[in-house]
Amino acid sequence: VGRAHGGRPPPGTIDLSAPQNPLGPPHWALAAAERGARAAVRYPDYEYRDYRRAVHTLTGASPESIVPLNGSAEAVPLLLAALRPRRLVALEPTFGDHALQARALGVEYVPVVWRPGTPPPVDEYCRAASAPGTLGLASNPDNPHGGMLSPETVREMASCTSGVLHVDEAFIRLSDRPGWSLQRDPPPGVVVSGSLTKDLALPGARIGYLIVGDPGLARLLDDARQPWNVNTMAVEVAVEAAGDPGRFHRFLEEARSHARTLRERLLGVLRRAGLEAYESHAPYVLARGPGGLHRCLAEAGFYTRDASTFTGLGEGWVRFSLPPPRLAVELERVLGECVGV
Numbered sequence: 001v002g003r004a005h006g007g008r009p010p011p012g013t014i015d016l017s018a019p020q021n022p023l024g025p026p027h028w029a030l031a032a033a034e035r036g037a038r039a040a041v042r043y044p045d046y047e048y049r050d051y052r053r054a055v056h057t058l059t060g061a062s063p064e065s066i067v068p069l070n071g072s073a074e075a076v077p078l079l080l081a082a083l084r085p086r087r088l089v090a091l092e093p094t095f096g097d098h099a100l101q102a103r104a105l106g107v108e109y110v111p112v113v114w115r116p117g118t119p120p121p122v123d124e125y126c127r128a129a130s131a132p133g134t135l136g137l138a139s140n141p142d143n144p145h146g147g148m149l150s151p152e153t154v155r156e157m158a159s160c161t162s163g164v165l166h167v168d169e170a171f172i173r174l175s176d177r178p179g180w181s182l183q184r185d186p187p188p189g190v191v192v193s194g195s196l197t198k199d200l201a202l203p204g205a206r207i208g209y210l211i212v213g214d215p216g217l218a219r220l221l222d223d224a225r226q227p228w229n230v231n232t233m234a235v236e237v238a239v240e241a242a243g244d245p246g247r248f249h250r251f252l253e254e255a256r257s258h259a260r261t262l263r264e265r266l267l268g269v270l271r272r273a274g275l276e277a278y279e280s281h282a283p284y285v286l287a288r289g290p291g292g293l294h295r296c297l298a299e300a301g302f303y304t305r306d307a308s309t310f311t312g313l314g315e316g317w318v319r320f321s322l323p324p325p326r327l328a329v330e331l332e333r334v335l336g337e338c339v340g341v
């Protein structure tokens with residue numbers, strides 16, 4: 001098994017492989033990132049007081065419950081290292097290197113497949129996750145298929161997990177159910193990760209956090225992270241965002257509305273081309289076509305995410321991030337050629 005992610009488009013192709021905020025980064029966040037780059041001549045504050053206060057302002061979570069992360073992708077390796085669970089039970093397909101990381105640390109990896117377009121397999125998850133020493137994992141919205149778990153479902157999953165359930169909410173503020181976020185006050189047994197990286201379309205800045213309601217666990221995880229895991233750029237962007245929370249939330253509202261329109265258009269394009277495309281709550285769409293679809297699209301200039309590498313999917317599965325309207329006609333033409341309809 002190797003790492004497999006999007007975001008490495010061949011030169012000259014249009015990148016639809018790494019989903020993010022379709023509005024791109026706001027000018028105020030870019031300006032803050034530049035200030036933060038200049039502040040890199042100093043170490044960041046290893047206690048991250050300003051950063052925690054900023055995340056508190058943006059999410060409502062208490063500052064003591066916030067563990068700073070070098071992008072929300074740091075959550076799983078930190079949890080594995082600090083909790084040393086016996087097994088990782090993951091609702092798949094899902095984002096990340098969790099299977100690799102579990103293997104590297106000698107933790108058993110147990111996938112439970114949530115088929116696109118179906119309700120989450122809670123009973124099956126619970127059968128696996130009730131075994132002692134379990135760390136549970138689910139992304140909400142799911143990446144790649146964009147399905148969502150209601151707060152009640154998360155509570156049900158947490159109550160049958162013998163250990164901690166990690167809910168990855170990297171895309172929840174860009175989904176059409178931001179109200180399902182549990183970041184303000186995670187229920188017992190649940191830790192929630194969030195990503196200002198995704199919110200603000202700054203993947204290189206790595207701006208993440210984990211919210212942990214249990215004070216003992218929050219301290220343990222904070223002790224297990226390296227002292228300067230969040231860089232000065234990320235801190236400056238978070239502090240800038242929290243300096244005007246109204247502006248931050250209006251920006252996200254506009255992003256969600258734009259994403260909804262683009263997603264509906266993309267679903268139409270994919271279905272007219274003959275693909276099986278799944279309803280999604282997120283700023284990306286998973287679709288299934290003939291084997292070789294990803295390669296054919298790349299050769300025609302559209303670099304998508306080959307979703308065959310996700311657990312539970314296979315050849316012909318492709319994830320699309322949202323193309324701007326000016327590309328929709330060309331994408332439909334190219335899809336028609338690749339699918340052969």
Ligand SMILES: Cc1ncc(COP(=O)(O)O)c(C=O)c1O
Pocket residue numbers: 019070071072073074095139142143168170171194195196197198203206207208
């Ligand atoms: C579900 C999910 N979680 C986390 C991440 C990583 O986010 P970050 O940039 O905050 O590490 C991604 C990136 O695509 C993702 O899809």
